[in-house]
Amino acid sequence: MIDFQTHPDLYRHWRLRFEGRVAFLDMDVDPGAALNGDYELKRNSYDLGVDIELADAVARLRFEHPEVGAVVIGSLKERVFCAGANIGMLAGAPHPLKVNFCKFTNETRNAIEDATANSGQRYLAAINGTAAGGGYELALATDHIMLIDDGSASVSLPEVPLLGVLPGTGGLTRLVDKRFVRRDRADVFCTIEEGVKGKRALDWRLVDELISRSGFAQDVASRAAEVAAGSDRPDDVPGVSLTPLQRTITGDRLDYSAVHVTIDRSRQVAEIVVRGPAEEVPADPGAAVDEGSDWWGLRAARELDDAILHLRVNELEIGAWTIRTEGSIEAVLVHDRFLHENLDHWFVREVALLWRRVLKRLDMTSRSLMALIEPGSCFAGVLAELALVADRGYMFEGVRPGSDQMAELALTVSSDGLMQMSNGLSRVATRFWGDDEGRIAAEATIGSRLDAAGAMAAGLVTDVFDDIDWDDELRIIIEERVSFSPDGLTGMEANLRFPGPETLETKIFGRLTAWQNWVFQRPNASGETGALRRYGTGLRPEFDKRRV
Amino acid sequence: MTSEKVDYDALIPNNVGLADDPKLQRALEEWHPGYIDWWMSMGPDGFQMADVYLRTAISVENEGWAKFDFVKMPDYRWGILLAPAVEGRTIPCGAHVGEPVWQEVPGEYRAMLRRLIVIQGDTEPASVEQQRFLGATAPSLYDMRNLFQVNVEEGRHLWAMVYLLQKYFGRDGREEAHELLRRQSGSEERPRMLGAFNEETPDWLSFFMFTYFTDRDGKMQLEALAQSGFDPLSRTCRFMLAEEAHHMFVGYTGVRRVVQATVEAMVAAGVDDPFDLEAVRALGVIDLPTIQRKTNLHFSLTLDLFGSEESTNAANFFNAGIKGRYHENRLEDDHQLTGEVYPVSKLVDGVLVTVEVPALNALNARLRDDFIDDCRGGVARWNRVIAEAGIDFEIRLPHPAFNRKIGEFSGIEVSPDSELLTQADWDIRRDEWLPTPADRTHIESLMRPEFRPGEFAGWIAPPSKGIKGQPEDFLYVKLP
Numbered sequence A: 001m002i003d004f005q006t007h008p009d010l011y012r013h014w015r016l017r018f019e020g021r022v023a024f025l026d027m028d029v030d031p032g033a034a035l036n037g038d039y040e041l042k043r044n045s046y047d048l049g050v051d052i053e054l055a056d057a058v059a060r061l062r063f064e065h066p067e068v069g070a071v072v073i074g075s076l077k078e079r080v081f082c083a084g085a086n087i088g089m090l091a092g093a094p095h096p097l098k099v100n101f102c103k104f105t106n107e108t109r110n111a112i113e114d115a116t117a118n119s120g121q122r123y124l125a126a127i128n129g130t131a132a133g134g135g136y137e138l139a140l141a142t143d144h145i146m147l148i149d150d151g152s153a154s155v156s157l158p159e160v161p162l163l164g165v166l167p168g169t170g171g172l173t174r175l176v177d178k179r180f181v182r183r184d185r186a187d188v189f190c191t192i193e194e195g196v197k198g199k200r201a202l203d204w205r206l207v208d209e210l211i212s213r214s215g216f217a218q219d220v221a222s223r224a225a226e227v228a229a230g231s232d233r234p235d236d237v238p239g240v241s242l243t244p245l246q247r248t249i250t251g252d253r254l255d256y257s258a259v260h261v262t263i264d265r266s267r268q269v270a271e272i273v274v275r276g277p278a279e280e281v282p283a284d285p286g287a288a289v290d291e292g293s294d295w296w297g298l299r300a301a302r303e304l305d306d307a308i309l310h311l312r313v314n315e316l317e318i319g320a321w322t323i324r325t326e327g328s329i330e331a332v333l334v335h336d337r338f339l340h341e342n343l344d345h346w347f348v349r350e351v352a353l354l355w356r357r358v359l360k361r362l363d364m365t366s367r368s369l370m371a372l373i374e375p376g377s378c379f380a381g382v383l384a385e386l387a388l389v390a391d392r393g394y395m396f397e398g399v400r401p402g403s404d405q406m407a408e409l410a411l412t413v414s415s416d417g418l419m420q421m422s423n424g425l426s427r428v429a430t431r432f433w434g435d436d437e438g439r440i441a442a443e444a445t446i447g448s449r450l451d452a453a454g455a456m457a458a459g460l461v462t463d464v465f466d467d468i469d470w471d472d473e474l475r476i477i478i479e480e481r482v483s484f485s486p487d488g489l490t491g492m493e494a495n496l497r498f499p500g501p502e503t504l505e506t507k508i509f510g511r512l513t514a515w516q517n518w519v520f521q522r523p524n525a526s527g528e529t530g531a532l533r534r535y536g537t538g539l540r541p542e543f544d545k546r547r548v
Numbered sequence B: 001m002t003s004e005k006v007d008y009d010a011l012i013p014n015n016v017g018l019a020d021d022p023k024l025q026r027a028l029e030e031w032h033p034g035y036i037d038w039w040m041s042m043g044p045d046g047f048q049m050a051d052v053y054l055r056t057a058i059s060v061e062n063e064g065w066a067k068f069d070f071v072k073m074p075d076y077r078w079g080i081l082l083a084p085a086v087e088g089r090t091i092p093c094g095a096h097v098g099e100p101v102w103q104e105v106p107g108e109y110r111a112m113l114r115r116l117i118v119i120q121g122d123t124e125p126a127s128v129e130q131q132r133f134l135g136a137t138a139p140s141l142y143d144m145r146n147l148f149q150v151n152v153e154e155g156r157h158l159w160a161m162v163y164l165l166q167k168y169f170g171r172d173g174r175e176e177a178h179e180l181l182r183r184q185s186g187s188e189e190r191p192r193m194l195g196a197f198n199e200e201t202p203d204w205l206s207f208f209m210f211t212y213f214t215d216r217d218g219k220m221q222l223e224a225l226a227q228s229g230f231d232p233l234s235r236t237c238r239f240m241l242a243e244e245a246h247h248m249f250v251g252y253t254g255v256r257r258v259v260q261a262t263v264e265a266m267v268a269a270g271v272d273d274p275f276d277l278e279a280v281r282a283l284g285v286i287d288l289p290t291i292q293r294k295t296n297l298h299f300s301l302t303l304d305l306f307g308s309e310e311s312t313n314a315a316n317f318f319n320a321g322i323k324g325r326y327h328e329n330r331l332e333d334d335h336q337l338t339g340e341v342y343p344v345s346k347l348v349d350g351v352l353v354t355v356e357v358p359a360l361n362a363l364n365a366r367l368r369d370d371f372i373d374d375c376r377g378g379v380a381r382w383n384r385v386i387a388e389a390g391i392d393f394e395i396r397l398p399h400p401a402f403n404r405k406i407g408e409f410s411g412i413e414v415s416p417d418s419e420l421l422t423q424a425d426w427d428i429r430r431d432e433w434l435p436t437p438a439d440r441t442h443i444e445s446l447m448r449p450e451f452r453p454g455e456f457a458g459w460i461a462p463p464s465k466g467i468k469g470q471p472e473d474f475l476y477v478k479l480p
Helices: A048-064 A087-092 A095-118 A134-140 A159-163 A171-177 A183-189 A198-203 A216-229 A285-294 A296-314 A329-341 A346-363 A381-389 A427-431 A436-443 A452-457 A467-483 A486-496 A504-521 B022-042 B107-130 B141-168 B170-182 B204-226 B231-269 B277-281 B288-304 B312-320 B359-388 B423-433 B437-446
Strands: A014-019 A022-027 A070-075 A080-082 A122-127 A130-132 A144-148 A154-156 A209-211 A248-250 A253-255 A259-264 A269-275 A320-326 A368-373 A392-397 A463-466 B051-056 B067-072 B341-348 B351-358
Touching: A014 A048, A022 A048, A022 A216, A048 A095, A048 A346, A070 A080, A070 A216, A080 A122, A080 A134, A095 A122, A095 A134, A095 A296, A095 A346, A095 A504, A122 A134, A122 A216, A130 A134, A134 A154, A134 A171, A144 A198, A144 A216, A171 A183, A171 A504, A198 A209, A209 A216, A253 A296, A259 A296, A269 A296, A285 A296, A285 A346, A296 A329, A296 A346, A320 A381, A320 A467, A329 A346, A329 A381, A346 A381, A368 A381, A368 A467, A368 A486, A381 A427, A392 A452, A392 A467, A427 A436, A452 A463, A463 A467, A463 B170, A467 B022, A467 B107, A467 B170, A486 A504, B022 B107, B022 B141, B022 B170, B051 B141, B107 B141, B107 B170, B107 B204, B107 B231, B107 B312, B141 B170, B141 B204, B141 B231, B204 B231, B204 B288, B204 B359, B231 B277, B231 B288, B231 B359, B277 B288, B288 B359, B288 B437, B312 B359, B341 B359, B351 B359
Parallel strands: A022 A070, A070 A122, A080 A130, A122 A144, A130 A154, A144 A209, A269 A320, A320 A368, A368 A392, A392 A463
Antiparallel strands: A014 A022, A248 A253, A253 A259, A259 A269, B051 B067, B341 B351
C-alpha cells in the first residue's frame, strides 16, 4: 500500500529550515530510499515517495507557518538541483503507477502555484546546478527562477532526445503558457539534451535571474526576503498543526472521523460517505485556529483528500465511486457561511483553498463518480459541490416508508466561483456551458434548499427516483457502468467533465499528460528496445519510425 | 390511480406475487388504462361486446392454465404467469455458461436485454392490430372464436413482456412499456419495429398463413429466449410457448381445412387440373397455386424476421448468455461456440454457395434453419390431403433466398427453386410466385361471414373436432 501521509520528522528527501518569513525547502534525496523497486535515486532524482514528502511540506507550510511569505526550493546536493523523475523507476513501473505518479506530481505543482497565487506564500527556485527534466519542471512551478551562473549549471528538458517521452509534469505547457517562451525557442530548448545555461537561459525567459556562484546563497536569501515582505500573511500568529489523520484501513474499509469508505470488490464500487459537522461552528476565526486540525472544515477536507489518493493508487480495479453525505444540512450551511464570512483570515482562507484543491482532485480522478443524494444527506455549501463534481447525480424523491425526511440540495456562494474548477469556472457555469439561461436559473437557486423536483428542474441532478425505484435503478446503473471499458470511461469522463475554456491546468491534464500517457504505452518508449528501457545501457533505442 | 385496496390477485391471475409488489402494482396501474384503450381501439373490431368461449390461464398448474368459459374480451383476465422455476438452473450458453442463472437483470447486459424484450414485446400487439377486421368475415363461429383466442393471448404475451420491462428495467422499462402501446402496425408515423408486422392481414387465408409461419417465428424466438440466462425471461417464455402452440395449431389446421375444401370440391366437380384456375375458382374455393403463392409470401416475409444471417448482435446475445439456440439445453457441445463454424448459404461471385462461417456469428441463420425444419411437418400433412384426393400438386417451401428484403439475399432476386434472376426476369415472373391482384380479388370474393352455429363457409372444411370436445354446432361466440 502506498501511503500519502507523512511528517517532516519522517522525511528522507527534503529538509525544511526557516529564516524569518522565508522557508527553505531543500531537496536532498536519499538514493537508497526508493519507494518501491530496485532503483537508486541518484542526483536528486525522484519517485512518488519524494513527491509525497514535497506535497506534505507544501501543505504544512501553508497551515503550520502563517508567517512564511516566501518559500525557496533549493538543493543540498553539490552542483545538482534535481535530475527529474528517476528513469529506472519509470522504466520499471507498471503503466497505472506511472500515470498516478505523474498525476499526483502535477497536482502538487499546481498546489505550489496555488499557494503563490492565492495564499500569499510565493515560491522561488534556487537552481544551484543541473536542473533536468522534472527538476526544471519543479522550478517552473515556482514564481521566480534563479540560476547559478557558474558556466556549467543548466536547465533542460531532455525527455524527447534522451528518453523518447515528454516533460509531462507541466514542462511543455508552462514554457509557452506561463513563461511565454517563444514556441520555436521552446522547440529548440526541448531537443537539446544538455540544456541551456547562463545568459541564453535568461534571454530565452527560461529563468528569471542569474546569480553568481560566490554570492548565491546570500542573494537567494535576500531576494526571498524581499518577496516575503510583500505577503499578506500575518507574521505574529501561531499556525495550525496538521496532526496525524485518524484513520483505520482494513481490508474493505477506510474509516476516518468524517469520511468512511466501503469497498465492494465484487461490484467494483467504493461507497464514500462524507459526514457533515456534528459540532458547533467556531465563534470566530481565532476559535477555528484553536480547534485546528480538529475543526470539521479542515478535518473533513484532509480526510477526503487522503481517501481519494488512497483509492486512486491502491484500488485500481474499483472503477465506480458513489459519493454520499450524512448529517445536518443546517450544520453544513452554518459552517459554510463561516467560511465565506471569514475568507480574509489566513486560516479560513487556507481551508477554503484546500477544499477547492480536494474537489479538483476529484475532478481529475479517473473513476466514475456518482453522487447519491438521499434523505439524511447534507449536500449543502461546499459539500453540494460533491454532487456537481460527479459524472451523474441521482436524488431521492419523496420519503422513505416510516420517515418524513426528504433529500435536499442546497447551493451556496461556494458554488458561485469560490470552488472554481481547473478551467477557471464554477461547476455550475461549467455544467451549463453555452446555456446561459440554464446557468442563470441554476445560479438563482443559490441560497435556497431544493427538493428532488426543484433540483431536477434546475438541472442540478441527472435523475430522481422514489423509494420504489431507488435501489434497483442505482444497482443497474452502477453494474452497467463498471461493465464498460475502463479506458473508454476514463477518456469519456475526462472529456465531458471540462467543457469551457482551456487554462494552464486543463492543458496540463487534458493535453500534456494525455499525450504523455499515450507515449508511455508506445513501444518507442516502453518496449524492450524503446528509449526508456535502453536508457543507461549504452545501446541506442530502436524506433518504429512511422509517425502516427 | 386507485385509492382503495385492490384485490390484484383476483383481478390479474399471476404467480409473481403481484399483491405484495407495490412497485409492480404502481407500474401496472399506470399502464393498464392505456392497455384497455389500446384494446378497445385497436383490438377486434365490432365484437368487443360479444360473449366468446375463451381459454383463460389463471395459474401454471395443469388444471389452471386452460379454463374455458364465456367472456367479453375487454373483461378477459390477462395475467402474468411464469413457468415454474427450475431448481439449480444454470446459464446455458456463452461466456457465463454453468454459472447460476440471473434472477435480476445484470447491469452489464441491461441495454441488450431490454432491446430483446422490447422487440419481442412489439410483435405481440402488432398481430392483434393486423387482424382486427377479420372478425367481420369469419367463415364460422368456430374460426371466429379461434381468432379471438389468438388475439387475447397475444394480448397476454404483451402483458408478459410488459411485466418484465416494469419489474426489472425501472423507469426505462416503464417508458418502453408505454411505447409498445403507441406504435401501431402499418402506421406511417410510428410503425411496429419489424417489417412483417406492418403487413396487412387482409383475409382469413392470410391469417392462417400468418399463424402458421409468422407465429412459428415467434415460437422460435421464444424458444431461444426460453434458453436465456436471465431466468425471469426464460420462465416467461416457457409459459408463453404453451399458448403459442395453439396459435400454430390454428394456422396449421386452418390451411389444411382450406386445402381440404379445395380438393374435395375439385373431386366432386371432376376438376383434376389444379392449374385450371377458372374451373377451380368457379367452385367457390381457393385454388392450390394461390395457396402456394401465399405460402411463398408468408414464408419469405417470416424469414426476414430472423434478421441478417450473420449477425454480431446475435453473437453478443448468445455470448452474454441472454439468448440461446433452439433447444440449447439439449445440444451437446461446449455451448460457447468460440472455435466452431456453421454452414451458411451465400452469394459468391454470382453463385449461391454454402460457406462455413464462425458459428457465433451465424446464430440467426441457425435459428432460421431450425425454423425451416419446423415448418416442414405441417406442409407435408397439407400435401397428404392433396395426395389422398388424387390431385397432382405439391405445396413446397421456397428457397430461403427467395423474396428476401433483409440479410444476405436482400439485394438479389431468385426463383423459389433458387435460380438467380435478373431484375427484368423477376419482374416478368414474379406473379407466378407471389400473390397477384387477381388472387386477392378472388380470395376477397370468398370472404363472406358465416355466423350460423355449425355452418362453415364453402371455401373451408369443418374442423375434425370442436374446441374442448364441443359439438359441431356449439355457439362459440354469442353475438350481442
